[in-house]
Amino acid sequence: xTGVSQNPRHKITKRGQNVTFRCDPISExxxxxxxxxxxxxxxxxLTYFQNEAQLEKSRLLSDRxxxxxxxxxxxxxxxxxxxxxxxxxxxxxxxxxRGTNQPQHFGDGTRLSIL
Amino acid sequence: xESVGLxxxxxxxxxxxxxIINCAYSNxxxxxxxxxxxESGKGPQFIIDIRSNMDKRQGQRVTxxxxxxxxxxxxxxxxxxxxxxxxxxxxxxxxxxxxNKLIFGAGTRxxxxx
Numbered sequence: 764x765t766g767v768s769q770n771p772r773h774k775i776t777k778r779g780q781n782v783t784f785r786c787d788p789i790s791e792x793x794x795x796x797x798x799x800x801x802x803x804x805x806x807x808x809l810t811y812f813q814n815e816a817q818l819e820k821s822r823l824l825s826d827r828x829x830x831x832x833x834x835x836x837x838x839x840x841x842x843x844x845x846x847x848x849x850x851x852x853x854x855x856x857x858x859x860x861r862g863t864n865q866p867q868h869f870g871d872g873t874r875l876s877i878l
Numbered sequence: 879x880e881s882v883g884l885x886x887x888x889x890x891x892x893x894x895x896x897x898i899i900n901c902a903y904s905n906x907x908x909x910x911x912x913x914x915x916x917e918s919g920k921g922p923q924f925i926i927d928i929r930s931n932m933d934k935r936q937g938q939r940v941t942x943x944x945x946x947x948x949x950x951x952x953x954x955x956x957x958x959x960x961x962x963x964x965x966x967x968x969x970x971x972x973x974x975x976x977x978n979k980l981i982f983g984a985g986t987r988x989x990x991x992x
Contacts, residue, residue, distance in 0.1 A: 767921075796980075803886060805967045805982025806922065819979065854921050863973060864910040864929055867980060869921035 765789060767870035769855050775876045776845060783841045784873045788857030795838050796867060797830055798854040799823065806854050806869075812838060813860065842875075850877045886965060888987040897955040897990075901968035901983045906949060910971035912980070913942060913953045917964045925953070925966075955988075963990045 768787040776782055788795050793814050798806035809828070811819040814835035824830075827846075832838040842849055852874050856867040891897050903911065909930040914922035928935045928942045928951075935942050941954040951968050965987050969980040 769921075798980075803985075805969070805985050806980075808979050808981070811979065856921075864927075864971065866912055866924045866927050868924060869914075871919070871921045
């Protein structure tokens with residue numbers, strides 16, 4: 764499988780706990796994106812990496828959220844002190860770096876449920 | 879698995895008919911648009927894209943039409959099949975710092991009946 768891979772697929776945790784998700788992009792893609800999707804809505808942009816550099820963060824990304832891409836390959840998204848409102852599907856996407864108009868390819872996401 | 883788009887507008891079609899899904903976008907400066915298909919429990923799957931210097935683009939059984947005057951996109955699916963049942967999203971490119979920051983529309987659920 765050469766698509767975007769996300770782990771875990773599902774995460775159930777108690778409010779106040781920390782969680783970390785992993786994304787492995789398509790291997791030749793330098794650009795990596797995180798989105799959040801709630802039921803009945805389209806994905807909302809959270810953050811973007813060009814190689815290891817985090818170049819953009821949405822105001823949706825509060826101080827409890829942090830994302831890294833230390834070697835320019837896989838990325839992690841951590842949420843500290845989770846709240847009920849963090850329950851959502853967290854999606855990762857990647858795209859090639861050549862040109863600006865390149866489709867983003869998504870993984871199947873991590874579904875987070877906060878008890 | 880969980881459902882995507884519980885309260886989305888729904889388009890119901892008979893198997894074999896053609897489907898047309900519409901989308902209005904917000905930014906007249908957007909220059910790149912993508913249609914995605916999302917099945918329950920899965921991530922959005924790329925279907926087709928179009929650049930703003932084009933009015934129409936065809937793929938396998940799908941056609942995207944772009945009307946920049948009224949900021950409208952449509953996705954046409956020919957000979958709709960049960961496997962086409964899913965939620966469909968259009969996304970526009972908000973160019974920022976040289977990369978694609980996608981802004982998604984609300985989505986439409988396509989239900990194909992035998």
